Amino acid sequence: MSGPVIFRPAQPSDVDSIWPLVRDGAHEIVGMTSLPSTRPATVALLDHSAQTLTRLATGEFELARGGQANLLMVAVQPHSGEVVGTSGMTFKKKVPNLAVQVTTSLDGLGLTMRSSSDPWSRTELNSIYVGSAGRGQRLGTLLSRGRFMFLHLVRSQTPTTIAAHIRGLFDDDGVAPFWQSFGAQFVSWGNSIEAEQVLAVGPERLDELADRVLPLTPTDLRSLGVVNAASMAAFRMLIREGLRSNGMYDPIDGGPTVAAELANTTSGRQRVHGPVVVAEAGTVDALVAVPSVARFAAVRTEVSIAAEGDVRLTADVAASLGVTGGDLITVLPLDRPESRQP
Numbered sequence: 539m540s541g542p543v544i545f546r547p548a549q550p551s552d553v554d555s556i557w558p559l560v561r562d563g564a565h566e567i568v569g570m571t572s573l574p575s576t577r578p579a580t581v582a583l584l585d586h587s588a589q590t591l592t593r594l595a596t597g598e599f600e601l602a603r604g605g606q607a608n609l610l611m612v613a614v615q616p617h618s619g620e621v622v623g624t625s626g627m628t629f630k631k632k633v634p635n636l637a638v639q640v641t642t643s644l645d646g647l648g649l650t651m652r653s654s655s656d657p658w659s660r661t662e663l664n665s666i667y668v669g670s671a672g673r674g675q676r677l678g679t680l681l682s683r684g685r686f687m688f689l690h691l692v693r694s695q696t697p698t699t700i701a702a703h704i705r706g707l708f709d710d711d712g713v714a715p716f717w718q719s720f721g722a723q724f725v726s727w728g729n730s731i732e733a734e735q736v737l738a739v740g741p742e743r744l745d746e747l748a749d750r751v752l753p754l755t756p757t758d759l760r761s762l763g764v765v766n767a768a769s770m771a772a773f774r775m776l777i778r779e780g781l782r783s784n785g786m787y788d789p790i791d792g793g794p795t796v797a798a799e800l801a802n803t804t805s806g807r808q809r810v811h812g813p814v815v816v817a818e819a820g821t822v823d824a825l826v827a828v829p830s831v832a833r834f835a836a837v838r839t840e841v842s843i844a845a846e847g848d849v850r851l852t853a854d855v856a857a858s859l860g861v862t863g864g865d866l867i868t869v870l871p872l873d874r875p876e877s878r879q880p
Contacts, residue, residue, distance in 0.1 A: 541616045541858035542837040543675060545684040547591050548610040548624070550584045553577070555621035556612065559669045566768060568712040570705065571734065572608075572626060572664035583610060590629075595832040599695040601631035604657075610665060611685060613677050616858055622672030625681040626665030627689070629696045632657040636744045637786035637795065638720060638762075640754055649754040651720055651762075653747055653789055660797070661689065663702040666772050676838060679872065680825065682775040684836045686805040687827040687868060691834065698800040702781060704773050705766040706793030716761040716792030724750050730790050747789050762792045769793075780804045809870045812843065814861050817850040825870040826851065828859050835859050841869060 548556065557580045560573050567573055574580040587610040593599040594609075601607065606628055613623035634655040643650045663685060668677050689700065708714050714730035725746050727733040736743055754762075763783075765773045773796070780803040781796035788795075800806055811829065820842030826849070827836035837858055842850040849867050851859075861867060 541854040542839050543622065543672070543677060543680065544614045544616055544858055545611060545680050545836040546614065547688075547834060548584055548587055548612045548621075550581070550588055552612060552621055553581055553584055555619070556580055556584070556624065559621055559624070560667065563667060563669055565712075567667055568708055570665065570667070571738070572628065573624065573667065583608060587626075591831070594692050594695060597695070599629075599692070601629060603632045606630040606633055611681070611688070613668075613672060613681055615671075620671065621669075622675075623668040623677050623681050624665050625663070625667075625685055627685055628662040628664060630662060631659045631697065633659075634744075635660075635786070636748055636789055638789050638792070639785055639787070640762075643753070651752045651754050651758065653720070653750045655744065655748040658699070659697040660699045660701040661697045661800075663700065663776070678771050679775060680836065680838045682772055683779055683805065683870070684825055684827070686779060686800075686803060687809070687825060687836050687870060688831075688834055689800055690805065690809065690868075691829060691831050693800055699797060700781065700800055700803065701784070701795055701797040702772075702776055703788055703795050704776075704793045705769045706788055706791030707761045707764040708766060708791065714761070714791035716758070716788075717790055719755075719758040719761060719792070720750070720752060721747055721789055723752060733790050763787055763794050764792065766791075766793065778804060780806075805870050809868055810843065810847075811866060811868050812847040812849040814856060814863055814865045814867050815844070815848045815850045816853050816856050816863050817842070819852050820850055823872045825872065826855065826859065827868045827870075828861060829866055829868045833860065838872075843869060843871075 557577045590607045590609045608628050610626040612621045634657045636655045638653050717730035781798040783794050784797045786795040820840050839855045
């Protein structure tokens with residue numbers, strides 16, 4: 539089958555394509571704990587994600603206080619079915635979030651770093667990764683902003699505060715310098731790698747880092763709030779979508795959190811809907827999605843939007859999305875020149 543790369547929810551049958559992708563890219567996704575590190579963990583994530591999708595599609599999705607659920611999305615080559623990229627989201631209801639914030643010291647003479655673990659509801663964006671086979675195909679925007687096309691469909695069931703924890707600074711050995719500035723002052727975990735390992739086994743040990751205070755020094759500023767070079771493109775796309783820093787930083791790597799209300803995002807304001815007309819390629823660079831939770835799929839392509847609201851797609855694109863003339867489609871025009879949209 540010819541056509542554009544397809545963005546859709548992951549399926550359990552994708553395991554033989556997803557596991558090699560994340561296994562071979564392990565050295566590039568240091569600190570990205572939302573992606574699995576073993577094949578059994580990949581199987582478990584895909585099974586859980588499929589259950590989440592079913593509950594959303596049937597309108598039966600509901601989280602208890604303190605509950606969370608994951609949904610993994612994939613970018614798939616149309617001709618081979620090979621998964622070349624991933625992105626995901628985690629829905630959380632009143633789940634504590636350990637973060638470091640910068641505040642004025644109690645004596646009013648300087649700034650302090652203060653950690654807290656307050657519960658709040660949010661949809662966390664995560665798991666974005668493009669493997670070597672998918673690079674150079676302009677998949678970053680599809681993987682990142684395509685999620686918003688899906689989230690608008692489930693906004694009555696899921697938290698509408700959208701947040702993303704951006705990876706902070708790591709050195710060549712995969713160690714986060716910020717760990718020495720903050721966490722290492724309170725616990726005996728040797729470095730950020732050991733800290734990630736400890737917390738993977740016992741997430742409740744995050745409490746050992748809560749309610750801590752330290753003076754903010756010039757040395758701390760070298761790693762606090764600095765975005766990892768490998769995450770910079772993803773960070774910039776979220777900024778284009780309207781997310782902004784909320785003043786929270788990861789206690790391990792010092793990376794920032796960005797957030798926004800779904801209704802206030804760029805896609806919330808600029809997406810349009812219209813019936814499909816199969817025609818020649820248009821000139822508007824856009825994300826195009828099927829507005830159905832159960833059949834959701836999206837592509838990045840060039841379309842034409844007629845004055846009367848028709849959305850003109852090529853036959854290949856229509857076939858890739860499983861739509862025909864007259865079907866309703868959702869379009870998000872991209873507001874940057876092609877060279878600026880990875």
